[in-house]
Amino acid sequence: MKLLVCLKQVPDSTVRVKVGADGRSIATDGIAWAISPYDEYALELALEHKDGDPSVTVSAVSVGPARARDALRAALAMGCDDATFVTGAGAEGLGGLATARVLAKVVAEAAPDVVLCGRQASDDDQGFVGPALAEVLGWPHVSTATKLAVAGDALEVWKEVEGGHEVWTAPRPVVLTVQKSEKEPRYPSLPGIMKAKRKEIPEKDAATLAADLSSPAMEVSSLEPPAARGGGKILRDGDTAALAEELVGLLRREAKVL
Amino acid sequence: MKIWIIVERSGPELRRVSRELAAKAAEMGEATALEVTGLERYSALPAVAALTEKAKSGAPDLVLVGATPMGRDLGARLAARLEWAYAADCTGVAPEAGAVVVTRGMYADKVRAEVRVGLPAVVTVRANAFALAEGAQPPEVAPVPADPSVDTLAFARFEPTASTGAKVPLAEARVVVSGGRGLRGPENWHLVEELADSLGAGLGASRAVTDAGWRPNEEQVGQTGKSVAPDLYIAVGISGAIQHLAGMTSSRTIVAINRDPDADIFKVCDYGVVADALQFIPAFTAAVKKAKASA
Secondary structure: OEEEEEOOEEEOOOOOOOEOOOOOOEOOOOOOEEEOHHHHHHHHHHHHHHHHOOOOEEEEEEEOOHHHHHHHHHHHHHOOOEEEEEEOHHHOOOOHHHHHHHHHHHHHHHOOOEEEEEOOOOOOOOOOHHHHHHHHHOOOEEEEEEEEEEEOOEEEEEEEEOOEEEEEEEOOOEEEEEOOOOOOOOOOOHHHHHHHHHOOOOEEEHHHOOOOOOOOOEEEEEEEOOOOOOOOEEEOOOOHHHHHHHHHHHHHHHOOOO | OEEEEEOOEEOOEEOHHHHHHHHHHHHHOEEEEEEEEOOOOOOHHHHHHHHHHHHHHHOOOEEEEEOOHHHHHHHHHHHHHHOOEEEEEEEEEEEEOOEEEEEEEEOOOOEEEEEEEEOOEEEEEOOOOOOOOOOOOOOOEEEEEOOHHHOOOEEEEEEEOOOOOOOOOHHHOOEEEEEOHHHOOHHHHHHHHHHHHHHOOEEEEOHHHHHOOOOOHHHEEOOOOEOOOOOEEEEEOOOOOHHHHHOOOOOOEEEEEEOOOOOHHHHOOOEEEEOOHHHHHHHHHHHHHHHHHHO
C-alpha cells in the first residue's frame, strides 16, 4: 500500500503571532516554523501502517517557499520513505483551489492508495485543500479521520463526529483529512535524522506542472491581534463559600451573564 | 443578494447555528433555507451532487453553512466542485459590492482577519457569531433530495465515545466550563460536570487533560481542538498555555479559577479566583444553584 501525506509548513504552535507592518500579513522575522500540527497527526497515522507492514510506503509532499523544505526534511526524519517539494515563484501565495490542483499533479504521478492531509493548516485554518484535492482528483474523501484499517481491497476509516466516531468503508484511492487522535506524532529518532540528511528531496517548479494556478477572488484586507484583555478582578484570601458568593454576585450584577 | 442557508438538525430540531444563519441571511438579502434530505448519515458526495444541481438553476450568490463538522466538510467540497470562493469558520459576514467581507480567526485564532471574498461564495460560520432573538421563528426549510447513487463510501457503524457527559454541544454552548490539570485526575471530573449542569453549560478541557486521556479529544479547547466564544467561559484549574488561550479569548466573559496566582489564564480573565479547584468548585456550584433558585 502506498500512502502520500500532504503537509504544510506553518509558524510553530508556540509562536506568539504578531501582525506585520503591512497590517495584512504576519511578521515572520525570526519565527520558528514547523509542520502544521494536524499534518503531523496525518504523518503519524500513515507511519503507523508502515510500522506494522514494511511493504507500506509513506511519501510526503509540500507546496511552498524555499524554507518549507525543512518541513519535508523533518517528515523524512520521522520515517517517510521519500519526499517531493513543489516550490518556485508559482508556489507562493497560492489560493486553496490552485494548491489542490498542484497537489493533484503530484498525486497523479505518485498514484498512492491513500492521500492524507491534516484537517486544516494552522495558518489560514481553512480546511479546504484536502476536500478540494479529492474533488480535483475525482476521489471520495473522509474528513476528521482518526484511524485507518485495511479491510481486504477496501479501507475502514474512523471519522470523528460529535459524540463518537463513524466508521466508513472507503474504496482505494481515497483522500483523508486527519483529526487529532490519541496517538501523538512520533519524534524523529537520531538515526532517522541522519538518514533524512542524506536523502535527496526532488524539486518541482509549480509553474511547470501544467496546473491552473488561479483561484476564486479572496483577499485578506486586514489582520488584527485579538482584542486586548486583562485588568480582570482577582478574588483571593477568604473563606471559600464567601469567595463563591462574591463571584456569583459579580457574574450576576456586573457581567450580567447568570 | 440571493442567499442559501444549508441547515442541519440535531434530532428533530434545527441546530441553533442554522437558525442564527437564517435570521442573519434574512437581514442581508433574499434568503432560502435548504436541507439535504434522504441520507441516514451525512456523506459529502451525495449532498454535493444534489446541491450543485440545484445551484445551476437557483444561482445563489452566497451559500451559508454552520461551521459544524458536517458544514465544514460539505462547504469545502461544494465550493471546490463549483469553483467558488470559500471561507471557513467565520465569525462575521458583511455584504459589500460583488463580495462579502468575512471576519475569521487565523493562525489558530491568534489573529483576527477581515477577508474580502468575491461572489459567488460558500461561507461556513461559527455558532454564536450572530444573535438569535428570543422566540425567533425557525425558517421554512425546503428539502433538497440527496443523490445516494454517486456515493462510493459506505457507512459501516457508529462507535460512541464512552460517556462524554456533555449535555450541551460544546461548539454551540452559551456557557462553557473547561477543566485542566488542576482537577488532579479524571475521578474529580464530576465536580466540573456538576458545575456545568448547574449553569446549563457545555464541557471543555485543556489539551493536557485530553492528552492524558482524562477526557475525550472532542472536548479539547484551543489549537488542535475547538475554538469557542460563549457568553461565559469558566476555566477551572487551567494554567493558560498560548494554544489554549487562542481558542477561548473571544469569549465575552472569562472566569479563571487556579491556585497559582501567576498562571497566564489570569492575564485574560475578567474575574479570577486564586483557589484550589477541588475546594472552590463545590462552593461555586452551590452558590450558582442558590442564585438560580432565587431568580
